[in-house]
Amino acid sequence: MIHLDSIAWNAGSFCLENVCFTVPVGRYAMLMGRTGCGKTTLLEIICGLRTPRAGQVLIGDSDMTHELPAARGVGYVPQDGALFPTFTVREQIGFALRLRRWPADEITARVAQLTDELGVTHLLNRLPQHLSGGERQRVALGRALAANPKVLLLDEPLSALDDELRDDLAALLKRVQREHGITVLHITHSRAEAATLADVVFRLDDGRVSEVPVTSDKFDGSESLKTPQP
Amino acid sequence: MSTRRAWLTPFWMGLALVAGFYLAFLVALLVSTATYTTPHQIWEALGTPEIRYSIVLSLITCTASALLAVLLAVPVGYLLSRGRFTGKPLLDAALDIPIVLPPMVVGLCLLIFFQTAAGKLIEHAVPFTYTVAGVVLAQFVIGAAFAVRTMRSVFDHLSSRPEDVAMTLGCSRGQAVWMVTLPAARRGMFAAFSIAWSRSLGEFGPILVFAGATRMKTEVLPTSVFIELSVGRLEAAIAVSLLMVALALVVLVAVRLLGERL
Numbered sequence: 001m002i003h004l005d006s007i008a009w010n011a012g013s014f015c016l017e018n019v020c021f022t023v024p025v026g027r028y029a030m031l032m033g034r035t036g037c038g039k040t041t042l043l044e045i046i047c048g049l050r051t052p053r054a055g056q057v058l059i060g061d062s063d064m065t066h067e068l069p070a071a072r073g074v075g076y077v078p079q080d081g082a083l084f085p086t087f088t089v090r091e092q093i094g095f096a097l098r099l100r101r102w103p104a105d106e107i108t109a110r111v112a113q114l115t116d117e118l119g120v121t122h123l124l125n126r127l128p129q130h131l132s133g134g135e136r137q138r139v140a141l142g143r144a145l146a147a148n149p150k151v152l153l154l155d156e157p158l159s160a161l162d163d164e165l166r167d168d169l170a171a172l173l174k175r176v177q178r179e180h181g182i183t184v185l186h187i188t189h190s191r192a193e194a195a196t197l198a199d200v201v202f203r204l205d206d207g208r209v210s211e212v213p214v215t216s217d218k219f220d221g222s223e224s225l226k227t228p229q230p
Numbered sequence: 231m232s233t234r235r236a237w238l239t240p241f242w243m244g245l246a247l248v249a250g251f252y253l254a255f256l257v258a259l260l261v262s263t264a265t266y267t268t269p270h271q272i273w274e275a276l277g278t279p280e281i282r283y284s285i286v287l288s289l290i291t292c293t294a295s296a297l298l299a300v301l302l303a304v305p306v307g308y309l310l311s312r313g314r315f316t317g318k319p320l321l322d323a324a325l326d327i328p329i330v331l332p333p334m335v336v337g338l339c340l341l342i343f344f345q346t347a348a349g350k351l352i353e354h355a356v357p358f359t360y361t362v363a364g365v366v367l368a369q370f371v372i373g374a375a376f377a378v379r380t381m382r383s384v385f386d387h388l389s390s391r392p393e394d395v396a397m398t399l400g401c402s403r404g405q406a407v408w409m410v411t412l413p414a415a416r417r418g419m420f421a422a423f424s425i426a427w428s429r430s431l432g433e434f435g436p437i438l439v440f441a442g443a444t445r446m447k448t449e450v451l452p453t454s455v456f457i458e459l460s461v462g463r464l465e466a467a468i469a470v471s472l473l474m475v476a477l478a479l480v481v482l483v484a485v486r487l488l489g490e491r492l
Contacts, residue, residue: 070397070401076394078391082392084395084396095399143395147400
């Protein structure tokens with residue numbers, strides 16, 4: 001579960017006030033809003049990369065408001081993937097596990113499992129500059145999932161991809177969320193993505209969050225994405 | 231219009247002319263210096279014990295001061311790039327002081343500082359005035375300012391997002407910088423080292439004032455040029471100057487080649 005209670009944050013003339021919403025356990029939530037309205041800022045507050053002026057951030061049942069990012073158990077995929085420039089795919093995905101001093105054979109097994117699931121096994125020895133956009137997003141997703149986070153935060157993971165890649169990655173995201181039972185908060189400004197992936201949709205307008213209806217055109221991850229007709 | 235004709239427009243020809251004149255002037259300076267004497271005289275001058283000592287001391291002190299400059303420049307450059315604190319613009323400007331001050335003034339400031347109580351205390355532990363350590367310190371003061379500028383620019387151009395992600399995966403900020411950001415900055419660190427090294431090689435004013443120009447003790451290559459000129463040995467001064475030009479070219483080429491491979 002992700003619960004934000006009366007979150008307030010400001011920088012210059014931009015502010016978020018009294019932001020309250022809850023993403024239920026194991027659900028796929030979308031957060032929508034116009035470009036520049038503060039969606040990424042909210043994600044960074046949940047991650048612990050920004051400190052709110054007021055309010056509480058609960059992940060599960062724990063108050064994480066003042067905890068360091070490392071202690072929150074979240075997986076974070078920024079908009080461009082933000083892969084580590086000098087790490088191979090193998091090293092990217094195994095990074096969190098090496099930090100936790102997993103045995104080498106367990107790291108190898110976990111990396112193999114994730115790369116197989118994400119379809120990037122053939123890229124294990126590649127550096128980020130030799131990956132396509134879709135491949136980078138898959139590797140970033142694998143890196144975020146490696147240490148079994150309770151919560152996955154995705155910042156517009158599909159925005160820079162062409163239609164075909166977007167469909168493939170959307171299907172992958174839904175399948176991964178269902179199979180791992182993770183609570184997901186996915187930022188998008190695409191109604192089509194929200195309509196086809198989300199269990200619950202929130203909208204950020206003028207610094208406040210409200211829940212909006214999800215359309216009936218749901219996607220369960222077991223077939224190719226159907227983009228709703230306008 | 232074909233590519234060839236596109237480059238023959240008055241605009242590009244004018245720019246090429248300006249660049250050509252400047253390059254021709256630089257080449258003329260070097261060629262006139264190189265052809266003033268003979269290779270035999272150059273070789274003879276470079277073989278004297280004083281010049282050989284000067285060459286070795288320059289290589290050692292430049293390397294030491296450049297390493298120290300990078301050690302300082304990495305944390306300070308990171309602070310200037312990523313830090314958000316009151317007084318940051320002042321700190322940024324203050325760190326440029328060694329760049330804008332006349333080099334002789336830097337040397338004079340060092341000399342005066344080490345006459346103060348604090349300076350004398352330091353000198354009890356490590357003598358700096360008129361010593362080899364003083365040569366390193368004088369080179370470091372100026373080289374570090376250039377290295378800090380370089381590393382600040384490097385960190386400005388490196389996205390902070392990978393660090394953020396590393397922290398969400400379990401790192402502290404220090405770990406994230408050490409494991410993720412610094413490996414990505416290694417080309418920049420090499421550039422900062424090269425800039426500091428090249429700057430140190432040519433440093434003369436602060437060394438002359440603070441460390442002196444004692445032969446076989448604190449004499450480095452620029453000091454050798456000064457000493458040889460002052461005693462009228464022009465060929466020796468030219469030989470040392472050409473050696474410094476060669477060293478500078480080697481560093482330039484190394485930065486271009488190795489920097490791309492890092």
